[in-house]
Amino acid sequence: MSGNTELTTSGYIQHHLTNATVGEGFWTWHIDTLIVSAVLGLIFVGLFRMIAKKADTGVPGKLQCFVEMIIEFVDTSVKETYHGRSKLIAPLALTIFVWIFLMNFMDLIPVDFLPVLVQKIAEWGFGADPHHVYSKVVPTTDMNTTFALSLGVFVLMLIYSVAIKGVGGFVKELTLHPFNSPNKLVQALFIPVNFLLESVTLIAKPISLALRLFGNLYAGELIFILIALLPWYGQWFLSVPWAIFHILIITLQAFIFMMLTIVYLSLASEDH
Template identity: 45%
Template sequence: MTTENVAGAAQPASEHVITTGEYITHHLHHNASHLQNGPIDFSVIHYDTIFWSVLLAAITSIVLIAAARRVTTGVPGRFQGFVEMIVEMVEDQSKAIVHGNRAFIAPLALTVFIWVILMNSMDFLPVDLFATIFRALGIHNAEGHEPFFRVVPTADLNGTMGMSLVVLFFMLYYNIKIKGVGGFVHELFNAPFGSHPALWPANFGLNLIEFAAKTVSLAMRLFGNMFAGELIFLLIALLGAQWVGFTTQSVLLSGLHIFAGSIWAVFHILIVLLQAFIFMMLTLVYLGQAHEGH
């Protein structure tokens, strides 16, 4: 089974015909500084994840700034009304979860919500869009193929883990700000089992595990859902690669390609919005817990 019709124009018979596995592998590789050495390699930089994350963060800022500048006291327009609806939803959630000063937390949650939606929505672009653009511009890597380039930052564990680490930073910040250094350290060693010195190691270890679990699960949840969605789009795209003419098999597979792609795209809209909402809600929950003591 080949995918030359998905990856682009059919290749000459003398050239290597890309296989299904090679097609998927190519689309799941990042534009990185170098190949990863081992399961964990902190020296690798994913340029595509950084580029799209920063670009979409800038777009998020522009949208929110434009909405703030266009606020009127009269009847709001469609854009203002849409943004106000999102702001009120986030404000209501933050008010119910965070019992304290929300002057920074509510805007943070709003920014995270819109930012993650935009990053997730990159999954709706055609899987071979940039491969086609690179081919048209004559851009290729050392092997003569289109460069590795992934456009969904949240389908990269490095991207979601970076976001989770920022949430962890604010969790620690608000714990210290609200409770003080002494109060936070006291809570680390005296909760949840009690203040007896014999229980201090267990309390401290459990609290470290809790902070680590929150951070890792927050990153893995978003990454897992978006990575799976991206992979399913690739598998559906392969159905359209089987066109060899107006044969019964080609027509059936192409029809299945269009049907499955349309159904999954509609369903994926819910995933995109739901995962952004969950990430925002968990951010609020974790920061709200930092305002409370055991």
Template identity: 25%
Template sequence: MDPIHQFQIVNLFPLGKFGHAEIFFTNSAAFMVLAVVLLTGFLVIGTAGGRAVPGRLQSAAELTYEFVADMLRSTAGAEGMRFFPYVFTIFMFVLLLNMFGLIPFGFTVTSHIIITATLALLVFFTVLGYGLIRHGLHFFNLFVPKGVPVYILPMIVAIEILSFISRPISHSVRLFANMLAGHIALKVFAGFIILLGGALGAIGWVGGVLPFAMIVALTALEMLVAFLQAYVFAILTCIYLNDAIHPGH
């Protein structure tokens, strides 16, 4: 009934110490491993036959592949395709972890800021590293838009640098907050059913139909949000990578 309880990390068994910190195999880890297994199985088993006329599973596997490939190609160009496995991994990993949260007794790995922040920082440093290796110091042209009058240039550059540095924050908090808020809302409405039943008896259980209908609607919305946030996370990754590939504004 506690809407926060669902975000609790449960230590399933300890694995040892890493410095001062004790490392556990947790419910979060279990769902991450499950995501790896499911996604790999889905793609490998789906396309194992390699039929020219695909079955359902093969169609779905090819669809995800084409979907991410189109997303990357349209935002970062043909050169961006070298990051295809990277973007595909990020998108499908986040999508599956978001979706797991909607399964009853599931756990939403992406509702923890540490996970989304790590992924966002990974993207941030990939962009920074690749941009510097590829373009050297020309990469910093990214902060100097063309055709801006000289007297406001310092201010523009400062804003550009600030917005570049704040990218991982917005990138990670957007996903984290959406997942968190949606699941809290679901649990709050679910809690209403129990409260009504407990407080009003039979009438309350009948009245519980209303929050239950709300949960059904919210679950549908949350599925959309889970997909959309994974998509947003991936497309922002593509856009940031495009900056590393083509730093000229």
């Protein structure tokens, strides 16, 4: 698509940053994000299920060793970070880490490959105008995805807080911290301040989770798009080093999201 003379530089960038959508207004669905996310989720579940069914006590294959390393790494992270008792945390952490990594990994596919493939299929199979066929193949460059993940974590935080501390304990945590006083009158005066500070802290957690992941992946995708605008020799000179460095970024962002999820749920599970 970078060689398409009908597209200006700004048009080329805008085309790559536009989702394929259906619906209008609030009920607009980014179907490319939904499809890619679902397919990657099925790949994750299917692969790990296949390895689990074929696992034995004998000499494991390379793929089984790799999966076992990931599971052991996540399990160790959970044991060292989560101080409560829950059977959900380790599977949740594994799902978050692998699924987000797979979604981030789509950023390493050449920026024109899948969008052009989708355009050709739409043109040849459905007679669509390729200039009006959009496809973003990195789900984590879509803020809807990152906020959906962070809101899921936020809901779990509330559930764990109420389940372990009770409604009264959760309300006390929001109103009696961080400022406390043995004097009941002074404590009562601090309740609005405490509630405001604790509410901001609570709401900031899912927002920071979503924006951190989105910002890093969006910036990385934009750099790949800008590199694709260069002549072919410049593309190879810059894209290969950036792709190698980006492997660290996509892995680190998946790890950070997983670790912050564990930390937040551990804090929600503490009964003061």
